[in-house]
Amino acid sequence: MFLFASESFNQFALRLRYIRQYTEERQRQAARIMGTQYRLHQQLSGLTQQQKRKSSLLNNQLNENRNLLTLKSKEDEMVQQLSQQEQGLRQELEERRQAVNRLDNLIAERVREEIARAARAARLAARRQAALAAAREARRAAAARNAGGGAGPARPRRETAASEETNDANNDTAAPESDAPETAAEAAADRRAVRIALTPETALASSSFSGNKGRLPWPVSRGFISQHFGRHPHPVLKHVTVENRGVDIQTAAGEEVRSCFDGKVLTIANIAGMNTIVMIQHGDFFTVYAKLRSVNVHEGQRVSAREVIGTVATNAEGTSEVQFQVWHNSANLNPENWLGHK
Structure with missing residues (x-):
């Protein structure tokens, strides 16, 4: 109707060209709208996927947070347990130190008494x-x-x-x-x-004992050195050192403890933390056997090398070990230099 209402042919041609241009423009607009719709659809799909990933990440993060809270609670429990164990270890270390001091005092007293008596x-x-x-x-x-x-x-x-x-x-x-x-x-x-x-007798005993340095028999027939002589860092506690006057020899439960050389039983005593101890004199040398459960000898008795003097004790953790010490007058010696090779 718009075309046929033209007053002239020229107007008709202009109106036709206008309609064609208008149609082409509408088609281009429709194509742009379709392209925009497609892009929007793609963006929407991307945002949907991104939202799903973020939701999944959020869920994972929440799960991780819950796991971290669980791990933290377990870690707190473990720290508390370790603190309790550390307190127990420090208490055990202090008890051992007190036991060692009591044993050192006893040995020093007996040595002084023997020196004064001689x-x-x-x-x-x-x-x-x-x-x-x-x-x-x-x-x-x-x-x-x-x-x-x-x-x-x-x-x-x-x-x-x-x-x-x-x-x-x-x-x-x-x-x-x-x-x-x-x-x-x-x-x-x-x-x-x-x-x-x-005296001539004790001088002979001392010389004989000294001449067997590095060849003395072990106080137990089987076992290994679980703690060496001297100062060592604590195996668990940091910045803590322990001092051992002898060597700790771990062995089987109920193992027999033997004298390492001929001598005279000088002292038998019970010390808290060391169980029963036996001290044997070899001239001006002394050997000490601690952590014994039972004793088969008496003070003043003469014993020979490898003679059974008692049995080893077993502690609350089920460990059976004997502590062996060597003294020359009042000087503490390293027993590993005196014992022979097994």
């Missing part, structure tokens, strides 16, 4: 020898005076010598001068002594 015995022996020598000299002087004064017939020399030997024997048995009580200065000197005054 000093007293040596002094008494010296006094006895001096008294015998003085009595012998006095008898010789009296015999010389009698022989020179002509107071009577002189006895034959053989008879005089026999009489002197008899008197010496009687004086050696009695020796009243040598048993005099010791003075305060002598007692103080005994306490200040730092090593045992050796």
Whole structure:
């Protein structure tokens, strides 16, 4: 109607061209709208997928947060348990330190007593020898005076010598001068002594023990060294060191503990944290066997090498171990240098 309402052919042609242009423009607009719709659809699909991914990530993050909270609670429980274990370890370490101090004090006391006793015995022996020598000299002087004064017939020399030997024997048995009580200065000197005054017997025992350095038999027939001699860092606690006066030898439950050398049982005692201990003297050397459950010997008894002196104890954790120490007078030695190879 718009075309046919034209007043002239030219107007008709213009209107036709206008309608065509208008139609083409509408088609282009429709194509642009379709393209825009397609792009919007693609963007919508992308946003939908992105939203799904974000939702999935959010769910994963929530799950991770829940897992982290669970892990944190478990970690807190573990930290609390470790703190309790650390407190237990520190308490155990302190108890062990106290037990070691009690054992050290006992060993030092027994060594001091033995050193003082040996000093007293040596002094008494010296006094006895001096008294015998003085009595012998006095008898010789009296015999010389009698022989020179002509107071009577002189006895034959053989008879005089026999009489002197008899008197010496009687004086050696009695020796009243040598048993005099010791003075305060002598007692103080005994306490200040730092090593045992050796008699021929104890000197032989010391020399024999020293000559077997590196060849002594182990105090148990089977086992291994679970803790070495000296200062070591604690296996669990940081910045904490432990000191071992001997070696701890872990072995089987009920294992027999043996003397490593001939000697005399000096001390048997019970010490908290160390169970029963046995201290054996070998001249001026001492060996200590701690953490024993039972003992088969008594104080003053002579024991030989490899003789059974007791059985090893087992602690609350089920560990059976004996602690072995070596002392020379009051000096603590490394037992690993004295024990032979298994």
